[in-house]
Ligand SMILES: C[S@@+](CC[C@H](N)C(=O)[O-])C[C@H]1O[C@@H](n2cnc3c(N)ncnc32)[C@H](O)[C@@H]1O
């Protein structure tokens with residue numbers, strides 16, 4: 001893969017010298033099983049994942065959200081880069097793809113951190129925002145949190161605080177409770193995700209958007225862009241323009257993989 005460097009040799013040099021030698025074996029396994037899948041090119045790039053792993057560790061991120069799981073490369077990276085009691089809400093309507101990587105995630109011993117939600121992301125984020133948060137004793141493992149999730153879906157309580165099975169639930173507690181979010185899904189919703197994640201991620205937390213240089217097409221004349229890349233390119237360019245003036249975040253565009261935009265919530 002050439003990446004964005006416009007030189008196969010330089011991209012290969014970085015991957016072979018600095019990325020692959022340090023890639024955990026379980027991540028390589030996911031990369032290998034994904035290589036046989038028709039949409040293999042959608043996996044988050046290994047150099048992007050390496051940077052994300054460092055950001056997660058620098059933040060000491062514990063509560064994270066991932067939008068766009070596919071076979072789980074970036075999800076496993078997140079699970080490997082967070083503490084034992086981390087909680088990752090991972091959203092994707094395609095459970096089939098997730099199940100390709102799941103046995104590798106299980107073997108790596110980090111499945112307990114993951115709450116996979118088979119859904120479009122927007123309704124889940126809206127539920128998190130209007131709804132309830134989880135307060136449960138730390139000895140409950142995260143299989144329990146899936147149960148809590150189902151409970152939420154059926155709960156219409158308007159009270160700000162109530163008990164169920166001895167566990168307390170509070171409304172609005174999800175706001176500002178996440179350390180990190182990674183967005184790698186439908187490009188036409190990037191701005192919608194941004195608005196919601198800005199409320200869910202705490203001040204000082206990060207939201208990382210993948211594919212924000214869209215194979216370098218953001219600087220190509222429209223007529224030079226392959227037809228199937230045109231629509232997403234327009235969405236990405238609109239997102240890039242919006243985010244460049246959004247004073248609620250500090251931003252940094254890193255030209256790794258397909259380009260990522262790192263947003264730090266500042267207010
Ligand atoms: C580029 S892939 C994600 C790659 C993943 N980060 C990885 O490392 O393998 C995009 C994923 O977004 C999912 N997706 C598409 N629309 C979505 C939506 N509205 N909400 C959540 N996920 C969506 C697709 O099913 C697909 O699995």
Ligand SMILES: O=c1cc(-c2ccc(O)cc2)oc2c(O)c(O)ccc12
Pocket residue numbers: 041042043044045184185186187210211258
């Ligand atoms: O070629 C793609 C397409 C997507 C994509 C398209 C539609 C969706 O609803 C979600 C994702 O995502 C990609 C991606 O994240 C990537 O790194 C490379 C290529 C593509």
